Amino acid sequence: MRCLIIGHTVIVAALACASACAPKDGEPGETDASSGSSTGTDGEEPTGGSSDTEEPTAGEASTCEGEPTDAAEFEFTFDWVQEEAEIDVTCEVDAVTVDAGQVTTAFTCDLGGASGAASLRFAAPPEGPVDWEAGLAVRVKWLEELEFGDLRLVQLRAAEDDGLLAVGVYGGQEGPDVQEAFAPLTYGHSSVCGAPSGDVVPAQLDFEASWGEALHLMQGQRGSLPIDAGHAFAIDVGRAEDNASAHFGLWQNVVLRRVRLGG
Secondary structure, three states, X not given: OOOEEEOOEEEEOHHHHHHHOOOEOOEOOOOEOOOOOOOOOOOOOOOOOOOOOOXXXXXXXXXXXXXXXOOOOEEEEEOOOOOOOEEEEEXXXXXXXXXXXXXXXXXXXXXXXXXXXXXXXEEOOOOOOEOOOOOOEXXXXXXXXXXXXXXXXXXXXXXXXXXXXXXXXXXXXXXXXXXXXXXXXXXXXXXXXXXXXXXXXXXXXXXXXXXXXXXEEOOOOEEEEEEEOOXXXXXXXXXXXXXXXXXXXXXXXXXXXXXXXXX
């Protein structure tokens, strides 16, 4: 199984790609592509995280023995021809369905005089249902950069106030596009397994909120970052590795969802 773009379906599977699509010998992995997508631009220089060894302060205890998992697998589909590497459209949620442990959100999107269908799928979080429903106006953003880092990044935000609802990221690069996707959270990484010295090592991903909450996760770990008494961001890290390529420092596969606690 490989990382694929099938027509206009983008499937990102961390566990399957750990061997098939992983960077080798300092180079980013390769991806097959067909119509409906385009090659991205050069990757950004790493701007986040730290090269100093730090101790985790919240979330699960750090472990340098964790293996990549498929917990952060996600799938984004759309039915229109897309010539650019980026999508930024306003959509209405048609339906939110849960089946076999997966949440699928279907959208109808405004394409400037025409409409198109899209969907986003990922694992159902155990904390509670996702915090959006049919009829909600949302903003869907998609970025694909394949030249360096094999980056795929999807965002779901409320159209009314740009509030964060969901993020899925797979690939390398740590520049503004990835960091800003998690706003209002501050997103970065720490080298808790020691500063890289030529080998790929697990990295700790750091999620920090302006209201004082923080969550620190390694690959194969998950947790929730409280928003208020009834809501949280449920976060799964399928893969997080430092020194993954000469072109970027961090390789990550993460899914974040805003959830209603307890249903």
